[in-house]
Amino acid sequence: MSRPIALLAYQEADLEKQQIEADIRTTANRVKLNKLAKFIKQQQANLTKLNEDIESFNASLARQNTQYTALLDRLDLETSEFETLKGDEECTSEEMTEFRHDIEKLQREANNLEKEIKQLFRSLDEAVVEYQKTRQQGSKAKKEYDQLKVVCQKEKDDASIDLLAADRKMEELQKRVNPSLMARYQRVRQHYNTPVVEVRDGKCSGCNMSLPSLAIRRLVSEDMILECENCGRLLYADNE
Numbered sequence: 444m445s446r447p448i449a450l451l452a453y454q455e456a457d458l459e460k461q462q463i464e465a466d467i468r469t470t471a472n473r474v475k476l477n478k479l480a481k482f483i484k485q486q487q488a489n490l491t492k493l494n495e496d497i498e499s500f501n502a503s504l505a506r507q508n509t510q511y512t513a514l515l516d517r518l519d520l521e522t523s524e525f526e527t528l529k530g531d532e533e534c535t536s537e538e539m540t541e542f543r544h545d546i547e548k549l550q551r552e553a554n555n556l557e558k559e560i561k562q563l564f565r566s567l568d569e570a571v572v573e574y575q576k577t578r579q580q581g582s583k584a585k586k587e588y589d590q591l592k593v594v595c596q597k598e599k600d601d602a603s604i605d606l607l608a609a610d611r612k613m614e615e616l617q618k619r620v621n622p623s624l625m626a627r628y629q630r631v632r633q634h635y636n637t638p639v640v641e642v643r644d645g646k647c648s649g650c651n652m653s654l655p656s657l658a659i660r661r662l663v664s665e666d667m668i669l670e671c672e673n674c675g676r677l678l679y680a681d682n683e
């Protein structure tokens with residue numbers, strides 16, 4: 444078909460409108476807003492994780508403290524028994540050695556546990572500091588986000604005037620297009636921003652697929668719009 448002028452004019456207006464919409468979505472402020480939203484979401488996930496860590500450190504600490512207290516009690520008991528045995532003449536030196544070993548073993552366990560508890564306290568402190576820092580950053584980002592959102596809304600409102608104008612232009616141009624052709628356009632438009640393309644060098648200029656020569660002959664001689672067998676776009680050929 445020779446150049447479908449009315450349909451191409453409509454498509455051009457359609458593309459202009461798409462460009463306005465894309466511009467709204469990609470202003471510097473809008474891009475920053477999206478970035479902030481992502482950051483805030485990440486911070487919230489971090490907070491949840493830190494909170495879980497803190498709870499688990501606390502639980503471990505409670506457990507280890509109980510264990511530690513029990514160990515110290517046993518150590519006290521065994522030490523005082525040892526002192527008593529020292530005065531007992533019937534107690535053999537082997538028994539005394541064994542007893543001393545037991546006490547030393549308990550002492551080592553208590554020392555190790557003490558180290559673990561100190562490490563847990565350090566981890567807990569770090570997690571709490573990190574939690575507070577993350578919360579501060581999060582609330583700062585949230586404030587920034589709220590302010591920027593107002594700016595973005597203003598941009599959108601401003602652009603809506605342009606969008607309305609684009610809509611009106613498309614309405615006008617649509618009146619000049621054959622309705623059944625417009626229906627075909629809309630169907631293809633669901634898949635492509637540019638539903639109507641020219642045949643160039645025997646190829647669909649949308650997907651670059653070579654067209655059967657029969658199809659090209661029909662396009663030219665019967666002056667009709669065909670659909671590309673590969674991508675489904677509407678094809679026209681400039682009759683020269």
Ligand SMILES: [Zn+2]
Binds near residue numbers: 647672
């Ligand atoms: Zn194609």
